[in-house]
Amino acid sequence: MTAYFSTLLGPEGGWFVATLIAILLIAFPVMLAVAIVIYFDRKIWAAMALRRGPNVVGPFGILQSFADGIKVFLQETIIPSSANKGLFLLAPIITFTVALIAWAVIPFGPEMVLADINVGLLYILAASSLGVYGVIIAGWSSNSKYPFYSALRAAAQMVSYEVSIGFVLISVVLWAGSFHLGTIIDAQKGLYGFLNGFGFNPLLFPMWVVFLISAMAETARAPFDLTEAESELVAGYQTEYSSMAFALFWLGEYANVLLMCALNAVLFWGGWLPPVDWAPLYAVPGLVWLILKILVFFFIFSWVKATVPRYRYDQLMRLGWKIFLPLSLLWVFLVSGFLMLTRYGVQA
Known part of the structure; x- marks a missing residue:
């Protein structure tokens, strides 16, 4: 595509147009x-609570999300008189933008990636950690007690679980030998001769469990949605928001949830590879396999939200600092020691 537009617009113009597309x-x-x-x-929550869920707008209620979008778009944008107007409007933009930029390095198939960089995993870790700034700015700029309290919770929660996620990713990088997401996926091919995915590896499976739970905490999904504990905080850091500014927070949250589902698939379950290393399965496009895996993990996220009660905040912090952090750090030593003994041998 870049070559085609370069013939029409020149090298720089062609690159710009191709990248924009x-x-x-x-x-x-x-x-x-x-x-x-x-x-x-909403349908999954309804089914698990024996309710109907959205069923009015469009066939089977499939247009309900678009109706909700139109509703918030047409609402009046209200800015509290005591709020910092500039930062108040900037916060949801930061949250939504950061949720999108991480997708730039997600490989949807062989050579199907926007930015094929060697440190794609580090880029995602850096981009996802920026999301906390939108939440903190929203809470502070609202100049309201409960949103500010929620923002402090969010900062502590996201920092706490990013540490354990970082050590989990070190175990994956050690095994794959690269920060490049495509190389990590290729390293998962042919485990035991017929399986694709680090999740089938007994040494890395516990790290996938830690990563899955930490991803729920990182995205503030139930049972870790302490930043939006309505019984304690009214509604969290977005209490003072309305209209599209309010909607951008929710769009950013769900984009982050989908990103974490994609990372689960890419880092532990083979990404675009089929679950079994069997030639006929490769006839299915890699993009289809990746989307199916993302949907499976999204179902798990929804399942947990519909069935598991919310943690107390002290339980949330204890799980992150006293259980996941020591466990993931120990696993780095176990994985590195195992690889030194089996892959590289004992050096004299």
Whole structure:
């Protein structure tokens, strides 16, 4: 595509137009997917509570998310008189933008990636950690007690679980020998001769469990949604927001949830590879396998939210600092020691 536009617009213009089209080809489907998975999320909760869920707007209620979007778009944007107007409006933009930029390095298939960089995993870790700034700015700029309290909770929660996620990723990097996401996926091929995925590895499976739970805490999903504990905080850091500013927070949250589902698939379950290393399964496009895995993990996220009661805040912190952090750190030593003995041998 870059070569085609370069013949029309020159090297720099061709690169710019081709890159812009590639960005839109990722951003628009992600935003559309967010609207769709919100519908599925509500349907899953309803089914588990023996309710109907959305069933009025459109066939089977499938247009409910778009109706909600139109509703918030047409609402009046209210800014509290004592709020810092500039930062108040900037916070949801930061949250939504940061949720999208991490998708730039997610490989949807062999050579199907916007930015194929060697340190893609580090890029995702850095980009996802920026999301806390939108939450903190929203809480502080609202100049309201409960949103500010929620923002402090969010900062402590996200920092706590990013530490354990970092050590989990070190175990994956050690085994794959690279920060490149495509190389990590290739390293998962042919485990035991017929399986694809680090999740089938007994030494890395516990780290997947830690990563899955930490991802729920990182995205503030139930049972870790202490930043939006309505019984304690009214509604959390977005209490003072309305209209599209309010909607951007929710869109950013679901984009982050989908990102964590994609990372679960890419880092532990083979990404675009089929679950079994069997030639006929490779006839299915890699993008289809990746989307199916993302949907499976999204179902798990919804399942947990519908069935597990909310943690207390001290339980949340204890799980992150006293259980996951020591466990993931220990696993780094176990994985590195195992690899030294089996892959590299004992050096004299």
